[in-house]
Amino acid sequence: MKKIDFFLLISVLFLTFFGLFIIYDASSFVAFRDFADKYHFVKDQFFWIVLGIISLLVFSRIDYHRFYNLAIPILLVALGFLGLVFIPGIGVKVLGASRWINLRFTVFQPSEFVKLALAIYLAAWFSSKEKGRIFAFLLLLSLVLGLVMLEPDMGTAAIILAEGLVLYFLSGAKLIYFAILAPIIAFIGFIFAKLEPYRAARLTTFFNANQDINATSYHVRQILIALGSGGLTGVGLGNSLQKYAYLPENATDSIFAIIAEELGFVGACFIIAVFLVIIWRGFYIAIHSRDEFGKLLAGGITTFLAAQVFINLAAQTALLPLTGIPLPFISYGGSALIINLSAIGILINIARQRKNI
Numbered sequence: 001m002k003k004i005d006f007f008l009l010i011s012v013l014f015l016t017f018f019g020l021f022i023i024y025d026a027s028s029f030v031a032f033r034d035f036a037d038k039y040h041f042v043k044d045q046f047f048w049i050v051l052g053i054i055s056l057l058v059f060s061r062i063d064y065h066r067f068y069n070l071a072i073p074i075l076l077v078a079l080g081f082l083g084l085v086f087i088p089g090i091g092v093k094v095l096g097a098s099r100w101i102n103l104r105f106t107v108f109q110p111s112e113f114v115k116l117a118l119a120i121y122l123a124a125w126f127s128s129k130e131k132g133r134i135f136a137f138l139l140l141l142s143l144v145l146g147l148v149m150l151e152p153d154m155g156t157a158a159i160i161l162a163e164g165l166v167l168y169f170l171s172g173a174k175l176i177y178f179a180i181l182a183p184i185i186a187f188i189g190f191i192f193a194k195l196e197p198y199r200a201a202r203l204t205t206f207f208n209a210n211q212d213i214n215a216t217s218y219h220v221r222q223i224l225i226a227l228g229s230g231g232l233t234g235v236g237l238g239n240s241l242q243k244y245a246y247l248p249e250n251a252t253d254s255i256f257a258i259i260a261e262e263l264g265f266v267g268a269c270f271i272i273a274v275f276l277v278i279i280w281r282g283f284y285i286a287i288h289s290r291d292e293f294g295k296l297l298a299g300g301i302t303t304f305l306a307a308q309v310f311i312n313l314a315a316q317t318a319l320l321p322l323t324g325i326p327l328p329f330i331s332y333g334g335s336a337l338i339i340n341l342s343a344i345g346i347l348i349n350i351a352r353q354r355k356n357i
Contacts, residue, residue, distance in 0.1 A: 005351040008281040011274050012329060012344050016052070016337070018271075019255075019330035020045055026243045026258045027251040027332065041251055041332055048334035052341035059345030064353070067346075068293055071124035078117035081110030082147040099151045109335035111148050111156045116343050118144060118163060119300030126171035127293040134177055137168060154189075155323030159307040161185065166303040170286075170296055219254075222247045223316055226257035234264030251332040253324055256316045272313065275328075279306045285347055288354045298350045301343045 024042040031040040067074070085091040085098045092100040092107055100107040125133075141164045148157045169178065226242040229235060240261045243250050250258055260268040282302025289295040305328055312327045314320040326333050328340050 003352045003354065005281055005285065005348060007277060008285075008344065008351070009348060011277045011281070012056075012341070013053075015271075015274055015278075015329040016049055016341070019327075020049060022255060022259060022330065023251050023332050025238055025262070026240070026255055029244050030250070033245070044334065045332055045337075048337050051334075052338045055338055056341040056345035056348070059342050060348040060352075062349060064294060064297060064346055064349045067120045067297070068124045068127075071121045074117045075121040078110065078114045079144070079147070081108075081113060082144075085110060085151060097151055097153065099153055106334065109333075111151070111153055111160075112335040112339040114144060114148070115156075115160060115163060115304045116301070116339055118160060119167070119297060119304060119343075122164065122167045123293055123296035123300055126167060126296055127291070129172075134173070137164070153324065155311060155325040158189075158311060158323075159304055159325070162307040163300055163304040167296055167300045170299045219248050219322060220318060223254055223257045224318065226254075226261040227317070230261040230264040230268070232265050234260070234262045234267055237262050252326050253312065253322075253331065254316065255331050256313060256327055259330075260316075271330075275309045279309070281351075282306075282347055285351045285354060289350055290353050294350045294353070298347055301347055305340065305343065 020042060023045050024039070027041040028038040031042075032038040034040075081101060084101050090101055091098045092102050094100070099111060100109050141161070144160060144164075145157050148160060165178070165181075222242060226240070226247055229241070235241075240258050242261055243258055247254055247257060256268070256271075259271060263270075279302060282298060282305065286295050286298035286302060289298055308325055308328050311320060311323055311325045312331075315322050315325070326336050329337065
């Protein structure tokens, strides 16, 4: 009990249940309009929270060293899931994107599982010294990123890229590799952004937010209206105007805008501070891990959580083009929540076995 990281656990549970409340607040109008049940989204989220917390408890009790020998099977399963999204009758296509698998009783987003699977595999691989693995690493990373980009899901691809590069850096890679890769990755990312019309439109909006309000800048404008309306202390819980179908994706990708509108700058900063505590504890656990595998696994998990937070908040404050990245633990969605809580369970287990300090 002395080695349970209560800072991490309490912070995650706070965000999870705060997210349940804010999802009800943000979605009740749309849920009643579309499903005649204002509790539609919050009931789903509560069910996923129960499953996620059970998963957190289970993984917190499983010795993380067991994942070392399971790293290859876990990665193969993850890659198999990524391939299934393109098979008719199994994959689910929504608004031109094939990102989900139909499990009959629910849908599952494999790219969320890939984040955790890749952290486990790379941590196992990089925990032993090996010369000349840069090309094998880039080949594997390209395969995973290629499958995710085919969905298409550039936001998740950016998270996976960050996760892979950080793990490679933590394994002791030479800095010259990153100096060479950085401009190449930036160029490839720009090309991919320009190839798809909707991504090109988002990029254009990012550089010119003052274009026609009926064009792609509508979403960004509604986010900024919500942020500006909140002021210093917010309009008060439950008093958001943007949740009345003005702000798209107000319970998923744009839920932070509703938080900032209702709780203001002060409340938004508090939520960001809680995320920073989680990131701090994750890297603290990594630094004080008993072995190299634990250090890399904790670092990989923390990196993909931190990347999700950064990309979502940067997009919501117009620092990056809009992406479909949810806010961890808070946004509506089952796959991301369950995987993230499972990852926290693994972090807690690593913390329980960390070095005595």
